[in-house]
Amino acid sequence: MKPFDYSRLDSPDALSPLGAGKFLAGGTNLIDLMKHEIETPDALVDVTRAGMKEISQQPDGSIRIGSQITNTDLAANSDVRQNYPVLSEALLWGATQQLRNKATTGGNFLQRTRCQYFYDTARACNKRDPGSGCDAMKGLNRFHAILGASSSCIAVHPSDMAVAMAALDAEVLTRKVDGVERRIPASELHRLPGDAPERDHVLENGELIMAVDLPASPPRLQSYRKIRDRSSYAFAVVSAAVALDLDDGRMSNVRIALGGVAHKPWRASRAETALEGQMPSREMFLKAMKEEMSEAQGHGHNDFKIDLLPRVVAGVLRDLTAPERNGDRT
Amino acid sequence: MHAMHPLRITVNGQEHRADIDPRRSLLDFARDSLNLTGPKKGCDHGQCGACTMIVNGRRINSCLSLAVSHEGDEVTTIEGLAEGSDLSALQRAFVEHDAFQCGFCTPGQICSATALLDELKEGLPSVVSSPDKLAEMDEEIRERMSGNLCRCGAYNNIVAAISSVAGDKS
Ligand SMILES: Cc1cc2nc3c(=O)[nH]c(=O)nc-3n(C[C@H](O)[C@H](O)[C@H](O)COP(=O)(O)OP(=O)(O)OC[C@H]3O[C@@H](n4cnc5c(N)ncnc54)[C@H](O)[C@@H]3O)c2cc1C
Ligand code: SF4
Ligand code: FES
Ligand code: FES
Numbered sequence: 018m019k020p021f022d023y024s025r026l027d028s029p030d031a032l033s034p035l036g037a038g039k040f041l042a043g044g045t046n047l048i049d050l051m052k053h054e055i056e057t058p059d060a061l062v063d064v065t066r067a068g069m070k071e072i073s074q075q076p077d078g079s080i081r082i083g084s085q086i087t088n089t090d091l092a093a094n095s096d097v098r099q100n101y102p103v104l105s106e107a108l109l110w111g112a113t114q115q116l117r118n119k120a121t122t123g124g125n126f127l128q129r130t131r132c133q134y135f136y137d138t139a140r141a142c143n144k145r146d147p148g149s150g151c152d153a154m155k156g157l158n159r160f161h162a163i164l165g166a167s168s169s170c171i172a173v174h175p176s177d178m179a180v181a182m183a184a185l186d187a188e189v190l191t192r193k194v195d196g197v198e199r200r201i202p203a204s205e206l207h208r209l210p211g212d213a214p215e216r217d218h219v220l221e222n223g224e225l226i227m228a229v230d231l232p233a234s235p236p237r238l239q240s241y242r243k244i245r246d247r248s249s250y251a252f253a254v255v256s257a258a259v260a261l262d263l264d265d266g267r268m269s270n271v272r273i274a275l276g277g278v279a280h281k282p283w284r285a286s287r288a289e290t291a292l293e294g295q296m297p298s299r300e301m302f303l304k305a306m307k308e309e310m311s312e313a314q315g316h317g318h319n320d321f322k323i324d325l326l327p328r329v330v331a332g333v334l335r336d337l338t339a340p341e342r343n344g345d346r347t
Numbered sequence: 348m349h350a351m352h353p354l355r356i357t358v359n360g361q362e363h364r365a366d367i368d369p370r371r372s373l374l375d376f377a378r379d380s381l382n383l384t385g386p387k388k389g390c391d392h393g394q395c396g397a398c399t400m401i402v403n404g405r406r407i408n409s410c411l412s413l414a415v416s417h418e419g420d421e422v423t424t425i426e427g428l429a430e431g432s433d434l435s436a437l438q439r440a441f442v443e444h445d446a447f448q449c450g451f452c453t454p455g456q457i458c459s460a461t462a463l464l465d466e467l468k469e470g471l472p473s474v475v476s477s478p479d480k481l482a483e484m485d486e487e488i489r490e491r492m493s494g495n496l497c498r499c500g501a502y503n504n505i506v507a508a509i510s511s512v513a514g515d516k517s
Pocket of ligand 3: 387388389390391392393394395396397398399408409410411
């Protein structure tokens with residue numbers, strides 16, 4: 018590992034351009050990448066003792082989650098389990114208990130791709146080394162993107178949590194080094210690769226994630242489904258976070274976010290629009306998802322995702338809208 | 348030249364002070380500076396669980412954590428679980444159920460399982476639990492222990508050992 022200066026941030030108010038460095042939260046992704054010398058920061062700023070450790074209800078009914086809340090504590094929170102179960106489920110489908118105990122809300126959003134060529138410093142990778150090429154394009158790309166990719170990068174974002182956050186219309190609150198704060202919709206925090214795959218997200222250097230807001234009155238029916246190669250402890254091949262209401266039997270407020278398919282959590286807005294106001298049926302689900310997949314492109318090993326995904330989403334929608342389940346919940 | 352950093356940390360009830368290279372992982376600090384060689388370096392990348400320690404009551408992968416970030420923390424390693432020569436209930440259960448072969452993964456397995464029992468008491472959910480109740484205990488244990496790999500494949504006896512103690516508790 019390359020040497021670096023280490024310091025601790027006492028509070029977000031102490032952010033300054035002088036103390037700039039890479040933020041260290043749980044370290045479960047950053048330390049790993051530093052051991053591989055894929056990340057080589059000159060300075061680390063430990064933010065785990067800078068506050069931001071509360072989950073609180075806001076006056077407008079929304080829930081504010083401090084960025085230092087661990088994945089374990091967020092998944093176990095009773096408000097989250099009751100009103101935002103898709104988030105609790107997504108977190109629990111991720112990683113292991115040991116990792117979730119350290120992983121934070123902020124760090125989970127900003128974890129980097131698991132593309133094996135990104136990790137292998139002997140291979141070409143535009144994300145790690147801009148301009149070097151992309152060995153995944155003609156290599157082992159079973160885990161790679163089918164939506165929104167570019168000729169420079171076909172990596173996917175690996176987070177489960179971020180997919181649920183996108184479906185819940187969560188908003189990320191940040192503070193820049195000059196003190197300016199902003200709110201970014203969770204589904205717009207990450208970017209598509211375009212010709213700059215080295216940039217995963219829209220945050221500026223030194224911009225700190227302070228908290229995440231979950232809007233009040235989320236859709237009542239929610240679920241997360243993850244398809245993976247082992248029954249525990251594996252990244253998603255594909256995943257889906259779905260939230261909706263049923264109004265006189267018709268689907269409303271439909272939100273679908275997909276994981277394992279793009280450089281960011283993918284809001285399936287075409288499918289959402291196609292389903293809104295419709296009666297639930299398998300034909301409807303598949304038709305809506307077919308529309309969402311109209312521009313999907315495989316790269317060989319991952320072609321199967323184009324067929325798999327509509328069936329995964331249809332399965333979740335079927336389970337959520339099944340009369341027995343809906344009856345249970347009212 | 349990058350500065351060394353002061354650290355004050357309590358490990359197995361004993362306070363230590365040291366000046367350390369900020370790059371040092373908690374695992375290397377315990378093994379090399381404190382001579383606590385129970386925690387093992389299996390993968391050094393958070394994938395196998397052999398380095399599991401309990402920090403402020405929660406199990407973590409000590410290989411992915413910088414020692415310097417544990418200022419003031421309370422750490423327990425496998426060396427801190429027995430009271431003198433009295434093994435903990437889980438340690439005894441691992442012996443009784445023959446829950447290891449080569450033993451390399453065992454310190455991590457037992458630290459992990461020790462924290463697991465507290466998580467059950469605390470009511471922390473897992474992905475196999477339903478909203479208001481746990482799944483069958485062996486299924487909960489398999490899911491909750493998935494961060495601890497065993498190259499010898501002693502899994503069945505590991506589950507049996509933990510189950511024998513978790514069963515006592517409920
Ligand atoms: C073996 C293994 C299996 C895993 N499996 C899964 C899985 O199945 N599903 C899944 O979703 N994840 C999985 N993970 C990834 C894990 O969820 C992430 O490593 C973790 O969420 C990152 O959080 P952290 O707090 O440790 O971040 P860190 O490693 O500390 O930081 C990650 C990045 O975020 C930046 N950062 C951190 N906090 C802030 C902040 N407040 N503001 C601005 N920037 C910040 C850091 O500078 C760094 O660039 C796995 C990890 C491992 C090692
Ligand atoms: S897909 Fe992206 S991350 Fe993977 S090798 Fe290509 S450029 Fe690198
Ligand atoms: S050595 Fe830490 S998880 Fe393998
Ligand atoms: S007993 Fe040998 S690795 Fe588990």
